């Protein structure tokens with residue numbers, strides 16, 4: 001089968017022939033219709049986390065997938081051949097940028113009928129990250145105030161909508177060109193991060209969701225009320241600051257979860273969560289798509305139409 005691969009850290013992305021993944025008892029095989037890109041793919045290729053997450057080569061890229069089931073493992077319950085599904089694949093199955101992908105049933109959800117495969121592929125990794133940050137880590141509740149940094153990105157666009165589903169008051173940081181977008185997603189207070197200092201605009205918040213680290217993370221402690229929660233996905237230790245400000249702090253790596261993804265699918269079906277797509281590329285254009293992601297200015301998700309020629 002064809003797949004987007006690299007053969008060594010920092011090596012070029014190539015579309016190459018690799019062997020088809022083998023079906024296991026607890027997995028399904030998917031004819032991939034669409035995939036989406038995430039910054040982790042570029043981070044892995046650069047070798048920044050090779051000690052934490054060592055790769056074998058050739059490494060098939062991509063985690064997010066939407067497609068049709070073509071084979072089902074003996075122990076899988078609840079999924080059948082021919083069904084449309086989407087998922088953030090587990091690390092050991094990763095490789096959604098391929099004509100065929102294997103996904104463990106525990107990561108799968110049925111694709112909402114109201115969206116196409118391109119839209120579905122944009123949801124899993126970013127949506128689950130936002131859900132796990134806001135619900136599992138921060139315990140965000142109705143009526144609370146949350147500051148979501150980088151509201152225009154892949155994670156941010158979904159985090160704003162999930163927080164609104166919970167019934168929170170949502171402030172978010174974006175640049176001027178994305179104010180209308182995040183307002184349309186439900187943001188109550190929009191801060192232009194290039195013109196305004198967010199710590200001068202908000203105070204006494206219940207939750208901050210950080211995805212930048214560094215100064216943004218450090219200053220985020222200053223806008224929380226005592227007992228508030230700061231959740232970061234940037235992989236930086238800030239326990240000392242949490243103690244100093246009397247708040248709780250978590251950073252984490254998201255995990256695949258088909259049950260949580262089904263909750264996101266339900267929100268999509270109810271039209272309280274909508275995919276935001278920056279751009280769509282063909283399979284042959286995957287290297288170009290990753291170069292665009294690397295620029296760091298995507299608005300929503302970059303998706304790959306695996307069936308486009």
Ligand SMILES: NC(=O)c1ccc[n+]([C@@H]2O[C@H](COP(=O)([O-])OP(=O)(O)OC[C@H]3O[C@@H](n4cnc5c(N)ncnc54)[C@H](OP(=O)(O)O)[C@@H]3O)[C@@H](O)[C@H]2O)c1
Pocket residue numbers: 038039040125126129149150151152153154155156173174175178193211212216232233234235252253254293296297298299300
């Ligand atoms: N730990 C985990 O499990 C996990 C999971 C998912 C993602 N992440 C990490 O979270 C980060 C975000 O991921 P993503 O997929 O959302 O990335 P992304 O879509 O590439 O984010 C790009 C967006 O971020 C905005 N942005 C950049 N710097 C900003 C700032 N200082 N303030 C406000 N907005 C800013 C950009 O807006 P402008 O163009 O206007 O600058 C752009 O719209 C990445 O670093 C990623 O590696 C971690």
